[in-house]
Amino acid sequence: MNFTTFEKPGRKSTELAKLNDRLAAKPAAHLQVQNLSVGYSIARGIFQAVDDVSFEVKPGTNLGLVGESGCGKSTVIKAIMGLQPDGTRISGLALLNGENILGLSDRELQAIRWVKVALITQSAMNSLDPVYSIGDQIVEAIRSHENVSNATAWARAEELFALVGMPAARLYEFPHQFSGGMRQRAVIAMALALNAGMLLADEPTTALDPIMQSQIMQRIRGIHEHMRRSMILVTHDIAVVAETCENTVVMYAGKVAEKGPTEDVLERPLHPYTMGLKNAFPRLPVRGEPRQPLISIPGVVPNLFHPPKGCRFAGRCPFATERCHNDPPALVSEGMQAAACHYIDRASEFREAASRPETWRRMGSAA
Amino acid sequence: MRAYILRRLAQSVLVVWAVTTIMFFMFRVMPADPTAMLLERGLSEQAREKLLQEWGLTGTLWDQYIAYLANILQGDFGNSFLYRKPVWDVLTPLIINTLWIAVPGLLLGAALGAVLGTAVGWARRGGKLERMGIFLATVIRGVPNFVIGIALLTIFSSTLGWFPEFGMGDPGDRTGFARYFTLEFLHHLALPLIAVIIYFMPENLLLMRSGVVENRTEDYIELVRAKGVPQSRVAWHAARNSMLPLITWLFPALAETIAGIVVIEIVFSWPGVGRELVFAVSRQDYPLAQAAFFLLAVMIVLANLAADLVYGKLDPRVVYK
Numbered sequence: 039m040n041f042t043t044f045e046k047p048g049r050k051s052t053e054l055a056k057l058n059d060r061l062a063a064k065p066a067a068h069l070q071v072q073n074l075s076v077g078y079s080i081a082r083g084i085f086q087a088v089d090d091v092s093f094e095v096k097p098g099t100n101l102g103l104v105g106e107s108g109c110g111k112s113t114v115i116k117a118i119m120g121l122q123p124d125g126t127r128i129s130g131l132a133l134l135n136g137e138n139i140l141g142l143s144d145r146e147l148q149a150i151r152w153v154k155v156a157l158i159t160q161s162a163m164n165s166l167d168p169v170y171s172i173g174d175q176i177v178e179a180i181r182s183h184e185n186v187s188n189a190t191a192w193a194r195a196e197e198l199f200a201l202v203g204m205p206a207a208r209l210y211e212f213p214h215q216f217s218g219g220m221r222q223r224a225v226i227a228m229a230l231a232l233n234a235g236m237l238l239a240d241e242p243t244t245a246l247d248p249i250m251q252s253q254i255m256q257r258i259r260g261i262h263e264h265m266r267r268s269m270i271l272v273t274h275d276i277a278v279v280a281e282t283c284e285n286t287v288v289m290y291a292g293k294v295a296e297k298g299p300t301e302d303v304l305e306r307p308l309h310p311y312t313m314g315l316k317n318a319f320p321r322l323p324v325r326g327e328p329r330q331p332l333i334s335i336p337g338v339v340p341n342l343f344h345p346p347k348g349c350r351f352a353g354r355c356p357f358a359t360e361r362c363h364n365d366p367p368a369l370v371s372e373g374m375q376a377a378a379c380h381y382i383d384r385a386s387e388f389r390e391a392a393s394r395p396e397t398w399r400r401m402g403s404a405a
Numbered sequence: 406m407r408a409y410i411l412r413r414l415a416q417s418v419l420v421v422w423a424v425t426t427i428m429f430f431m432f433r434v435m436p437a438d439p440t441a442m443l444l445e446r447g448l449s450e451q452a453r454e455k456l457l458q459e460w461g462l463t464g465t466l467w468d469q470y471i472a473y474l475a476n477i478l479q480g481d482f483g484n485s486f487l488y489r490k491p492v493w494d495v496l497t498p499l500i501i502n503t504l505w506i507a508v509p510g511l512l513l514g515a516a517l518g519a520v521l522g523t524a525v526g527w528a529r530r531g532g533k534l535e536r537m538g539i540f541l542a543t544v545i546r547g548v549p550n551f552v553i554g555i556a557l558l559t560i561f562s563s564t565l566g567w568f569p570e571f572g573m574g575d576p577g578d579r580t581g582f583a584r585y586f587t588l589e590f591l592h593h594l595a596l597p598l599i600a601v602i603i604y605f606m607p608e609n610l611l612l613m614r615s616g617v618v619e620n621r622t623e624d625y626i627e628l629v630r631a632k633g634v635p636q637s638r639v640a641w642h643a644a645r646n647s648m649l650p651l652i653t654w655l656f657p658a659l660a661e662t663i664a665g666i667v668v669i670e671i672v673f674s675w676p677g678v679g680r681e682l683v684f685a686v687s688r689q690d691y692p693l694a695q696a697a698f699f700l701l702a703v704m705i706v707l708a709n710l711a712a713d714l715v716y717g718k719l720d721p722r723v724v725y726k
Contacts (some may be wrong), residue, residue, distance in 0.1 A: 119631050122527065151633030159631075164624040169649075169720060182634040212721040225628075243469055288570055 056078070058197075058289045059400045060184075066268045067096040067135055067154060067235030069118075071091060074130035074140070076110070076117050084127065086342050087113040088284065089292040091130075095285075098266040102279030104315065105289035108339050112160060113270045114289075115240045118270075119157055120147045134236065156234035158226055158258075160241045160272075165225060166213040172224045173209030177232045189200050198227040202257060219250040226257065230265075237269040243278070251275075255282065276319045280304055288312050291339050291350040300376030308377035311335075311351045313392035333395045349380070357388055358395045409725035413713065417706045424702040425695075432691045433466065458589055482699070484691040487685075492696040496678060500700070502573065503677035505585065505594060507666055510601025511659055517583040517602065518609025519651065525610065526617025539583050546607035554600045554672030561596060568596045571674035586649065596671040604669065605662055612654055616647025649720050656712030663701060 076088040088110040095101045103111045116122050118132050120142060130142045139150055159165040168177060176195040177188065184191075196206040202223040213221060222242060229237060242258065243251040259282055262269055271283055279286050279300060286304070287297040287393040288311065296309040307313045315336040340346055346353060352362040361380055369376045381388070389398045464472075476483065482492040525538030545553075562570040573593050620626060620643040629642050667679030674680075682697040684690075717723040 119629060121627055144630070148633045150633065151631055152635060157628065157631040159624065159628050165628045167625045167629065168645070168722060169645055170642075172719075178629075178634060178638075179632045180634060182638070214722045228628075228632075 051190060053186055055195045057069060057184060057186050057190060060068060061233040064233050064235055066266055068097045069095040069236055069268060070133040072131040074114065074117060076113050077127040078121065079125050079127060083343060086345065091294050093287045093297055095268050095270060097268055098267045099285060100262055100271060100283045102283035102286040103270055103272045103289060104274060104276060104279055104286060106274055106339065107288040110292040111289055115238045115246050115272055118238060119155060152179055152232050154234050155236040155238060156229040156243045157240040158229045158237060160244060163218060163221060163245055166221060168213055171210050171212055176228050176231055179228055181233055187335060198230055201230065202227045218246055222246060222254055234370065235268060237267050239271045240271050276315060292342055293350055294369060294378060296377040302375045308372060308375060308382050309379050310355045310388055310392060311359055313389055331395050333398050335391055336398060406725050413710050417710060420706050421702055425477055425699060429470055454698055482696040485693045486690045487688055492693050495693060499676060499678040499681050502675065503679060506597045506601050506675060509723055511662060512599050514602045514605030515609050515655060518606040519538050519613045522610040522613025523617050523640060526614040527640045529717065542610045544605040545603060550604040551668050551672050553603050554669050557596050557600055569593050573676060578630055597669055597675050600669045601666060604665055609706055612651050615652055617643045620646045652712060652716050652719060656708040659708050
């Protein structure tokens with residue numbers, strides 16, 4: 039990969055060099071999300087999509103936000119960017135370098151969006167305006183925040199395209215002329231336009247085929263290593279998190295089920311949901327050992343109009359007891375790790391049982 | 406692209422030919438006998454024959470049709486029965502008069518409708534601006550355009566006396582285009598022009614609004630918002646995408662709206678081509694009516710062609726084949 043962008047070009051125009059210097063000087067951001075709750079009010083009542091979620095992204099690190107569909111992962115991202123629909127109830131804090139950015143107006147957010155926090159969207163398929171060229175859309179992002187000439191902004195866009203491995207000539211093309219993978223790279227290039235301290239990647243590879251997925255993830259990892267931006271990577275792919283993120287937050291039904299350093303969370307999960315999630319992902323077979331069976335977690339995420347009063351995972355948990363159905367568990371720390379389970383002390387016993395398919399199958403037939 | 410335009414032009418010629426043919430037969434199956442009105446009673450049979458020959462009304466239907474087509478190809482629509490001079494001499498000044506209210510009226514109506522429609526579509530859902538905008542636009546759209554005209558006349562001419570009640574004003578001794586560049590002409594122009602704008606705007610507003618409402622929840626709008634551009638710029642993205650369906654509707658609607666302008670011309674006694682068309686039909690002045698219909702047909706065909714070409718300019722996804 040060719041990362042020439044942040045070396046001083048010198049031969050290019052001085053305005054571009056100055057812009058690049060200015061952008062390169064931006065520090066990686068520190069983000070603390072504290073007690074974030076997001077509720078959508080709908081005719082039938084309030085849909086509590088995110089409930090009391092807290093986590094921290096240290097400068098220059100990468101946080102994986104995992105969980106199955108409908109767990110509130112994207113809602114967290116939207117809340118941080120201030121992109122929630124009208125009438126959404128938000129409480130809690132999102133401290134970006136110590137300053138709360140939750141609940142700001144669109145006008146106030148202008149100074150933060152893309153300047154300090156940039157977004158790599160979930161469906162690059164539809165997230166580009168169909169009637170403007172890709173270059174125009176990147177230039178729009180640059181010139182909305184940096185007082186530079188059109189030519190300089192285009193030169194910057196060309197550098198960004200080189201960074202994601204695309205020829206500059208394609209800047210003049212329109213989204214419909216791009217393949218899914220190219221659009222995703224264009225969206226990444228756009229997110230890097232102002233070298234924001236915080237990158238929010240909302241399932242950047244979900245809509246792509248597996249080969250493209252790994253290419254894009256490699257691209258994101260390369261950029262992360264090179265530029266040392268802080269990043270939240272939303273995904274439901276545990277393998278991606280294992281390869282990319284220092285820390286992991288596992289969400290279930292709008293709540294944090296487990297969080298901690300990725301290695302700990304994936305090697306020694308404390309929460310039965312994390313154990314189940316791990317089982318549900320394929321591992322490469324090791325020669326001489328029996329193939330690991332794929333085990334899915336039976337059941338579905340509970341309806342958040344009427345969340346269960348106890349542990350939200352209790353209905354699908356093979357180890358659930360009376361207490362789990364009645365008492366919501368608090369997050370309990372164990373070392374750097376924390377999990378919302380009443381039986382953290384029995385985690386190693388659960389891990390052993392959870393690796394056997396019968397444990398979950400019995401669960402499924404009972405349900 | 407060029408092949409496409411050429412092919413579309415060929416299609417257009419075909420459509421215009423079909424319209425002229427239908428027109429030819431339509432006028433000949435109409436029950437009234439044009440000669441009855443044309444020829445004075447007591448005219449000798451010989452004189453009548455001579456006149457009919459002059460008007461191209463002799464021979465078999467087929468002979469008449471061939472002669473008719475040949476004349477049209479040469480741009481000759483014959484002489485008006487009533488005015489006894491070539492129809493284009495009658496129509497040309499009237500066409501110019503109509504264009505004076507039609508072109509600015511339709512342009513301003515479309516532009517105002519698009520701007521207001523964006524504002525209403527971008528407003529908070531269920532808010533006051535949205536509800537008022539939809540309500541007013543729907544009510545005005547429902548009002549027949551002669552009522553709009555009469556209301557304007559009643560309020561601003563009869564009651565307040567701000568504007569003249571009819572006509573284009575006296576050109577005095579001015580001729581040619583000089584007659585249009587007087588305050589008096591503009592004074593007469595104001596009310597019919599406003600009537601056209603009010604008549605044409607609501608549909609544009611409602612279409613633009615529904616486009617903006619649809620587009621504002623699209624993913625790409627979310628990304629534009631996330632980029633931290635000013636709200637007006639975000640709204641522009643939604644508006645720009647909403648123009649595409651508006652354009653598809655707009656150009657054919659322009660031609661249809663000409664029919665609505667006929668009514669406005671009559672209410673304001675504006676000496677335009679639409680008003681003359683109605684008179685021509687009721688007086689069985691076939692050559693004049695034919696020419697006016699021909700003009701309308703050509704305009705509708707050209708409007709459709711223009712819509713396709715403009716759409717291609719606005720939407721990069723359109724490919725001409």
